[in-house]
Amino acid sequence: MTTQSTPITAHIADLPAPLPAHSPRRMLAEIADFWRTFLKAAFNPYHPEQHYMRGPGPACAKKSRQHR
Helix, strand or coil: CCCCCCCCHHHHHHHHCCCCCCHHHHHHHHHHHHHHHHHHCCCCCHHHHHHHCCCCCCCHHHHHHHHC
16 A cells, blocks of 8 residues: 655645735634633643642552562
8 A cells, every 4th residue: 555645835835825914804714713722721720730749649659668
C-alpha cells in the first residue's frame, strides 16, 4: 500500500488571504479570539498543580518500614 502526501505549499495556497490590519472584521475576529481563549482558560477544570506531590507519600514510607 502506498500513500501520497500533498506538499505543504499546496495547503498554504488554499488558505484565505489575511484581512487588512485595520479592518473592522479583523478587529472583531481578534476580539472574538481573545474571549474564546480567555473563556477556555478560565473555565478549564484541569489544574495539574493541585495534584502535584513532593517526594514519596505516607504509603511509600509505610512500605519501606515493613521490609526492614
